Amino acid sequence: MIELTSVSKPVSPFETLAATAPARLTAGHPGTATSEVSRSLRHLAVKGKSGPILPPFETVIGRDERVRILDTDLAPWRMICALRMRGPNGAGAIGTGWFIGPRTVLTAGHCVFSNYFFDGWASEIEVIPGRNGPGAGPDAMPYGSVASERLSSLDRWVDGEDPDFDIGCIHLTEPLGDKVGWFAVGALPAGRLESYLVNISGYPADRGAGAEQYHARNRIVRVSERRIFYEADTYGGQSGAPVWIHETEHSPPLAVGVHAYGVGGTPAQLGITANSAPRIIPEVLDRLAGWVEQDGGWPDE
Amino acid sequence: MGGLTSETPPARRFGRVVDAAGAPVPHAHIVIAAGPVPMPEIALLSDEAGRFSVRLPPGAFTLRAHGPPGAGEAEVEDGPADREIVITIGR
Numbered sequence: 001m002i003e004l005t006s007v008s009k010p011v012s013p014f015e016t017l018a019a020t021a022p023a024r025l026t027a028g029h030p031g032t033a034t035s036e037v038s039r040s041l042r043h044l045a046v047k048g049k050s051g052p053i054l055p056p057f058e059t060v061i062g063r064d065e066r067v068r069i070l071d072t073d074l075a076p077w078r079m080i081c082a083l084r085m086r087g088p089n090g091a092g093a094i095g096t097g098w099f100i101g102p103r104t105v106l107t108a109g110h111c112v113f114s115n116y117f118f119d120g121w122a123s124e125i126e127v128i129p130g131r132n133g134p135g136a137g138p139d140a141m142p143y144g145s146v147a148s149e150r151l152s153s154l155d156r157w158v159d160g161e162d163p164d165f166d167i168g169c170i171h172l173t174e175p176l177g178d179k180v181g182w183f184a185v186g187a188l189p190a191g192r193l194e195s196y197l198v199n200i201s202g203y204p205a206d207r208g209a210g211a212e213q214y215h216a217r218n219r220i221v222r223v224s225e226r227r228i229f230y231e232a233d234t235y236g237g238q239s240g241a242p243v244w245i246h247e248t249e250h251s252p253p254l255a256v257g258v259h260a261y262g263v264g265g266t267p268a269q270l271g272i273t274a275n276s277a278p279r280i281i282p283e284v285l286d287r288l289a290g291w292v293e294q295d296g297g298w299p300d301e
Numbered sequence: 302m303g304g305l306t307s308e309t310p311p312a313r314r315f316g317r318v319v320d321a322a323g324a325p326v327p328h329a330h331i332v333i334a335a336g337p338v339p340m341p342e343i344a345l346l347s348d349e350a351g352r353f354s355v356r357l358p359p360g361a362f363t364l365r366a367h368g369p370p371g372a373g374e375a376e377v378e379d380g381p382a383d384r385e386i387v388i389t390i391g392r
Contacts, residue, residue: 091354092346094330110341115310116356117343163339205330205344206367236332236365237344261339275342 004165004283006290008152009112009121024187024282026100026289027298028252030075031181033143038074040067040215045253046197047246050219066214066233069201070132073142076253077213078130078180080242082203083170084210085111085125087118094210096202096241097127098255099182101292102175102299103149106185107240108260109157112168116161124148125170129180131203134211143180149173152291154284164226166260166278168240169291183242183255187285190223193245193256200232200259202241210237221274226281228257229274236262243277256280310356314377316386318351320370325351326390329368336362366390 044067069077083095097107105127113121125148133140148170156165201215208214218231228243243257257277278284292298318329330344331353337360347353347366355364362377370391377386 089354090348092348094344094346108341108343110343114341114343117345119313166341205332206372209328209367210330210344234342236334236342237330239342260341262342 002283004287005155006152006287007155007158009150024285026185026285026292028184028254029177029181030252031078031177031179033078033179033181034074036074038071038077040069040071041074041076044069044215044217045199045246046217047249047251048197049195050197064233065218066204066207066216068208069213069215072130072132072213075181076183076244077201078143079177079182080130080201080213081105082128082131082210082213083107083111083125083240084128085118085122088121088123089119091118093117094203094205094237095239096237096259097170098240098242099129099177099180100185100255100288101182101295101297102177103172103295104177104182104292105170105172106242106258106288107168107170108258109153109166109168110161110260111240112151112170113153113158114161121151125151127170127172129176131211131213134209140211143176146172146174146176154287163261164278165284167258167284169288171291171295175296183244183253185255185280185285185288187280187282188256190225193220193223193228193279196220196245198228198230198232198256199244199246199253200230200234200238200241202234202238202259204235205237206235221272222270223279226279227276228279229270229272229276231274234259234262234275311358312382313354313356314382314384314386315352315354316364316375316388318347318353318366318368318388318390320390321392326366326368326370327351329366329390331355331364331366331388334363334365334374336360364388
């Protein structure tokens with residue numbers, strides 16, 4: 001077991017850094033907005049496990065198989081948010097986040113804290129659920145846009161920017177998650193994760209200038225103690241996107257990782273070409289539950 | 302495994318995104334396309350004057366920019382912090 005501590009951007013001397021509520025699986029919620037079933041989910045999302053792992057076929061690995069999601073006003077796509085970050089040094093950047101609770105958005109650690117991009121904590125992050133194109137109208141921003149209230153990450157990320165713990169959290173004042181829903185999150189044993197087909201959806205810079213959501217799917221090719229490696233295509237701007245599985249054909253999405261790195265983040269000794277995410281391990285899940293708790297918790301708790 | 306990790310972050314490097322005519326490209330997206338260490342899949346944004354900045358650890362990196370005129374790359378080697386990175390797009 002490793003010890004992980006939640007580290008929050010200090011906002012007042014009275015802020016609590018403690019995280020509570022240990023869990024192995026959190027419950028998702030489809031949101032109170034329309035319950036119409038997404039055709040994209042039905043036809044694009046992959047479910048269950050893959051066949052035998054074949055020899056590996058780069059961030060975009062082989063042919064670019066990313067597909068634009070157009071019905072981003074429906075679940076689960078509306079749970080996924082375009083992020084616009086700004087650092088105290090004035091630096092701007094884009095990334096992706098996703099709801100894990102009514103007021104809690106998960107993302108990559110480097111989207112909230114980075115010595116390399118922001119000289120520390122980001123100053124502010126704009127969160128745009130289900131963004132669907134340029135502009136600020138209701139078609140482009142079906143659920144509007146909210147600003148971060150507070151930011152958190154893990155001590156292993158803030159202290160050393162360790163890629164295995166590249167996970168961050170955006171706390172909101174408004175319970176926008178009640179409307180758009182949130183992902184179930186699971187800390188699954190490595191052996192159970194291997195060969196699952198995975199889905200990743202986020203806001204890449206090379207298509208749609210970070211304003212259009214793109215989905216990719218493929219298989220998990222390796223699971224290490226703290227990372228998941230997969231062949232699904234991604235690009236800069238998708239940092240923080242959810243990596244999720246459907247355990248069966250009719251299972252709801254279950255997030256198991258936070259996309260953070262392209263192929264350059266895969267250790268050479270693994271001998272694979274894959275993108276990767278820090279895994280949701282039990283210690284991380286405990287911290288996520290703590291962050292949601294800080295924001296008022298999940299309903300019926 | 303270490304990522305963009307060092308005891309003291311390296312000096313900040315400054316860059317500009319320009320079009321084929323040399324005019325600045327505002328709101329371009331810049332990604333670290335290749336490098337010797339794990340590369341976070343974040344995309345930086347250029348300001349109104351096409352400028353951006355980033356700290357890079359030692360080694361050779363490829364930065365790629367996307368904007369209305371198209372895309373372009375620049376190879377970035379270790380060098381003095383005041384050596385500007387220029388990425389030309391839409392050539």
